[in-house]
Amino acid sequence: MIRYALGRLTSLIISLVVASIVIFAVIEVIPGDPAAFMLGVNARPDTIAALRAEMGLDQPLITRYLDWVTGLLRCDFGQSWTYKTPVAELINDRIWVSLPLAIYALILSTLIAFPAGIYAASRRGGAGDVTIMSATQLGVAIPNFWFAMILVLIFAINLRWFSAGGFPGWDNPLQAIKSLTLPAIALALPQAAILARVMRSSLLDMLGEDFIRTARAKGLSRRQALWKHAVRNALIPVLTIIGLQFSFLLAGGIIIEQVFFLPGLGRLIFQSISARDLIVVESVVMLLVFTVIIVNFLVDLAYAAVDPRLRTKA
Amino acid sequence: MTLLAIKDLSLSINGTQILHNIDLDMQAGEIVAITGESGSGKSMTALAVMGLLPQGASPKGTVTLDGTDILQTTEPDLCKMRGNAMGMVFQEPMTALNPVQTIGNQVAETILIHEKTSKAEAQKRAAAMLHRVGLKVLPTRYPHELSGGQRQRVVIAMAIALRPKLLIADEPTTALDVTTQARILDLLRDLVREFDMGLLLITHDLAVVADVADQIVVMQKGQVVEVGKTKTLLANMQHSYTKALFKASTHTVSLPDTVASAPMLNVRNVNRDYPAARKTLLGAKPTFRALHDISFQINQGERVGLVGESGCGKSTLTRAILGLEDVQGGEITLDGAPVFTGKRPNLAVRRKMQVVFQDPYSSFNPRHRVDRLITEPFHLLESPPTGAAREDAIAKALTDVGLLPNDATKYIHEFSGGQRQRIAIARALIIAPELIIFDEAVSALDVSVRAQVLDLIADLCRKRPLAYLFISHDLSVVRTVTDRVMVMQAGKIVEQGETETVFANPQNPYTQTLIAAAPKLPDLGVAV
Numbered sequence: 001m002i003r004y005a006l007g008r009l010t011s012l013i014i015s016l017v018v019a020s021i022v023i024f025a026v027i028e029v030i031p032g033d034p035a036a037f038m039l040g041v042n043a044r045p046d047t048i049a050a051l052r053a054e055m056g057l058d059q060p061l062i063t064r065y066l067d068w069v070t071g072l073l074r075c076d077f078g079q080s081w082t083y084k085t086p087v088a089e090l091i092n093d094r095i096w097v098s099l100p101l102a103i104y105a106l107i108l109s110t111l112i113a114f115p116a117g118i119y120a121a122s123r124r125g126g127a128g129d130v131t132i133m134s135a136t137q138l139g140v141a142i143p144n145f146w147f148a149m150i151l152v153l154i155f156a157i158n159l160r161w162f163s164a165g166g167f168p169g170w171d172n173p174l175q176a177i178k179s180l181t182l183p184a185i186a187l188a189l190p191q192a193a194i195l196a197r198v199m200r201s202s203l204l205d206m207l208g209e210d211f212i213r214t215a216r217a218k219g220l221s222r223r224q225a226l227w228k229h230a231v232r233n234a235l236i237p238v239l240t241i242i243g244l245q246f247s248f249l250l251a252g253g254i255i256i257e258q259v260f261f262l263p264g265l266g267r268l269i270f271q272s273i274s275a276r277d278l279i280v281v282e283s284v285v286m287l288l289v290f291t292v293i294i295v296n297f298l299v300d301l302a303y304a305a306v307d308p309r310l311r312t313k314a
Numbered sequence: 315m316t317l318l319a320i321k322d323l324s325l326s327i328n329g330t331q332i333l334h335n336i337d338l339d340m341q342a343g344e345i346v347a348i349t350g351e352s353g354s355g356k357s358m359t360a361l362a363v364m365g366l367l368p369q370g371a372s373p374k375g376t377v378t379l380d381g382t383d384i385l386q387t388t389e390p391d392l393c394k395m396r397g398n399a400m401g402m403v404f405q406e407p408m409t410a411l412n413p414v415q416t417i418g419n420q421v422a423e424t425i426l427i428h429e430k431t432s433k434a435e436a437q438k439r440a441a442a443m444l445h446r447v448g449l450k451v452l453p454t455r456y457p458h459e460l461s462g463g464q465r466q467r468v469v470i471a472m473a474i475a476l477r478p479k480l481l482i483a484d485e486p487t488t489a490l491d492v493t494t495q496a497r498i499l500d501l502l503r504d505l506v507r508e509f510d511m512g513l514l515l516i517t518h519d520l521a522v523v524a525d526v527a528d529q530i531v532v533m534q535k536g537q538v539v540e541v542g543k544t545k546t547l548l549a550n551m552q553h554s555y556t557k558a559l560f561k562a563s564t565h566t567v568s569l570p571d572t573v574a575s576a577p578m579l580n581v582r583n584v585n586r587d588y589p590a591a592r593k594t595l596l597g598a599k600p601t602f603r604a605l606h607d608i609s610f611q612i613n614q615g616e617r618v619g620l621v622g623e624s625g626c627g628k629s630t631l632t633r634a635i636l637g638l639e640d641v642q643g644g645e646i647t648l649d650g651a652p653v654f655t656g657k658r659p660n661l662a663v664r665r666k667m668q669v670v671f672q673d674p675y676s677s678f679n680p681r682h683r684v685d686r687l688i689t690e691p692f693h694l695l696e697s698p699p700t701g702a703a704r705e706d707a708i709a710k711a712l713t714d715v716g717l718l719p720n721d722a723t724k725y726i727h728e729f730s731g732g733q734r735q736r737i738a739i740a741r742a743l744i745i746a747p748e749l750i751i752f753d754e755a756v757s758a759l760d761v762s763v764r765a766q767v768l769d770l771i772a773d774l775c776r777k778r779p780l781a782y783l784f785i786s787h788d789l790s791v792v793r794t795v796t797d798r799v800m801v802m803q804a805g806k807i808v809e810q811g812e813t814e815t816v817f818a819n820p821q822n823p824y825t826q827t828l829i830a831a832a833p834k835l836p837d838l839g840v841a842v
Contacts (some may be wrong), residue, residue, distance in 0.1 A: 082771065150563055208719065209409060210404060210406055210409040210410045211410055211411055211412045211413070213366070213404065213410075214402075214404060214410045214411065215398055215411075215412070215423075216396065216402075216471070217364060217366065217397065217401065217402040217422060217473070218396065218397040218401075218424045218427065218472060218473075219393050219394065219395070219396040219397030219398060219424070219427050220393065220423075220427060221389070221390070221393050221427055228423070229412045229415075232414050233412065233413065233414055265484070306414060307413065307414055308413070308414060308456040308458070309413060309456070309458045
């Protein structure tokens with residue numbers, strides 16, 4: 001188990017290094033000189049050159065990469081060119097919106113998907129199965145921004161249960177959670193639909209396995225065999241999807257954050273790209289990649305916890 | 315006292331009649347074997363007794379176990395009986411256990427769901443039961459850490475943990491090696507005696523049936539065609555199907571004599587190493603030697619057998635001969651040319667060899683028609699035949715294996731298992747190779763079909779000089795279709811020689827164990 005974890009950790013570190021190189025390279029090669037962009041079309045070439053020197057853009061690529069990476073290790077992300085504040089501060093303000101939102105949505109989606117998937121699988125072909133599967137079909141097809149607007153229309157404008165947007169900060173946690181609820185639902189439902197389908201088909205695969213027949217021959221009822229033997233085995237593909245979904249929820253919240261006027265990472269990255277604030281873009285993307293890789297690492301550990309066969313492999 | 319009485323059991327699944335008026339009686343402490351070919355309804359009869367019939371099944375008649383009619387019992391009551399009054403052991407030990415639970419917990423579960431007892435107590439009894447079935451590993455191990463034979467012992471421990479009155483074993487040894495099979499059959503026999511259980515043994519292997527059963531039930535197409543005490547039935551078979559079945563399972567073919575000829579395949583001091591998992595995080599990868607210093611020759615037109623238990627390196631050797639993988643020592647040549655060059659098979663040699671695999675169901679692409687399937691080896695030729703020549707080659711290959719030329723336009727799902735294996739042979743023959751490798755080519759077939767395919771192979775040998783390497787775990791088959799045999803154990807060839815000499819007078823202790831473990835049909839004399 002420890003060897004397995006160390007093996008995964010090694011691959012995590014390699015992934016991070018490769019990701020940092022790719023992100024740095026991509027941002028460097030995209031057209032648009034930030035200095036020229038900031039100073040406007042009428043700027044004199046020597047002013048642009050001076051600004052480039054101030055921003056460090058005249059240094060060789062490798063120096064800039066190493067500066068950036070060593071900065072990251074010290075949590076020093078550099079200075080935003082447009083906001084004129086440290087990037088770390090910008091991120092710190094916003095991550096406390098995006099991260100809770102993603103976790104909230106993931107919990108909601110799991111809470112909806114697991115019971116729905118298990119119920120549908122246990123009543124395969126029955127009315128409950130057909131209903132749930134039709135609902136998930138719909139859930140997969142609906143774009144989440146449209147669904148978000150419908151939620152606002154119903155729950156914020158008509159019923160007035162929630163506010164239509166904005167975020168009050170964590171001083172009042174209850175109020176904060178309340179303002180994240182509609183966005184979380186909008187993010188969670190389409191994900192839940194996918195997850196429920198994966199859960200159902202994975203469970204059905206397991207229910208056809210020989211060891212379920214063995215369990216039934218021992219005297220377990222259909223339901224007991226499902227809960228005691230099928231569910232844990234069915235979790236492997238489900239965990240994979242959950243890992244992928246968390247990444248999507250964290251990075252993919254851009255549109256939902258726009259719809260609900262949430263000051264999250266999505267909005268930050270959107271604004272930074274428009275303003276060619278490359279240092280912010282680089283840092284936020286790197287942070288997202290870091291989170292995704294960490295989540296995948298956790299998913300790998302969860303696999304090993306679920307399946308003893310993986311613990312012996314390096 | 316009658317333990318199990320099946321009276322007039324008929325079964326249809328979604329309108330298709332599967333079983334017709336089955337009658338069967340068994341006593342406590344008796345071993346009853348149901349035998350017959352695939353699709354005869356053996357397993358469905360067993361599932362009916364367990365009350366585990368698939369959805370859409372509608373059984374009629376009565377199945378009385380110890381005074382209770384299973385077919386009239388409600389599902390909750392059946393759950394109380396399964397594992398308690400009756401236990402079941404299945405064919406495939408590799409998949410019959412839950413991979414994410416320890417074996418001790420899985421055995422203890424049988425006890426926990428039927429008896430009000432503490433978890434610790436159940437664990438203790440499970441450990442005792444695992445010990446009773448001869449398992450020498452800790453109950454905290456997981457199924458993937460165990461061999462097939464060990465897993466089957468776990469499944470048996472699960473089934474008998476509560477000492478059921480009836481144990482049903484559905485092909486319990488079919489997936490196991492002969493020596494393991496002998497030990498598992500011994501165990502079952504001992505348990506029947508010790509617990510005074512009834513054992514309903516379902517198997518297609520007539521040698522096993524003759525060896526262990528007190529009573530034999532022969533089934534064909536969902537009907538019982540013959541029942542009787544083993545000795546009486548074997549001595550005096552009445553039904554033509556029973557006779558045919560026993561005749562097919564002792565089927566021998568007569569091969570034409572080989573003419574003294576030049577060496578063709580030459581395997582010299584071959585070693586094959588596989589990388590194994592690292593023991594330490596940064597250490598060098600250790601290697602596992604799958605083939606140790608293998609040397610043998612196959613002459614033109616010679617028929618050679620290769621026997622050994624699973625994991626002994628038979629398949630590794632096949633891959634090495636086909637030039638699919640490089641070897642780490644020694645060399646393999648066909649007609650003097652190496653089979654493997656650089657990073658791929660040597661095509662010049664490769665077109666002189668073809669292979670027929672075990673599973674006739676999964677070794678064909680279901681989307682291709684038969685003509686495309688059997689002409690696949692043509693890509694090995696420098697100028698493959700086209701147009702009429704191609705049509706002729708297809709027609710000839712199909713007629714050679716006893717099929718019709720117009721079968722070429724059909725898809726593989728339209729053929730039975732035996733016909734598919736004929737198509738596999740046609741695919742191998744179409745480029746007239748010098749050497750064919752039969753890798754367990756008849757192991758998945760029913761006895762009567764197997765007899766036909768063996769006849770076909772002998773027939774082909776008569777028509778043209780055909781050299782082959784026949785790999786099988788079934789000693790009786792190897793004995794009849796080969797001139798020479800090699801016995802392999804743990805990556806080494808421990809004995810080789812003339813087939814008859816080796817079988818009649820084995821020299822190596824391992825060969826002796828192997829031959830002794832193989833169940834044999836008694837000499838049936840004039841009865842068949």
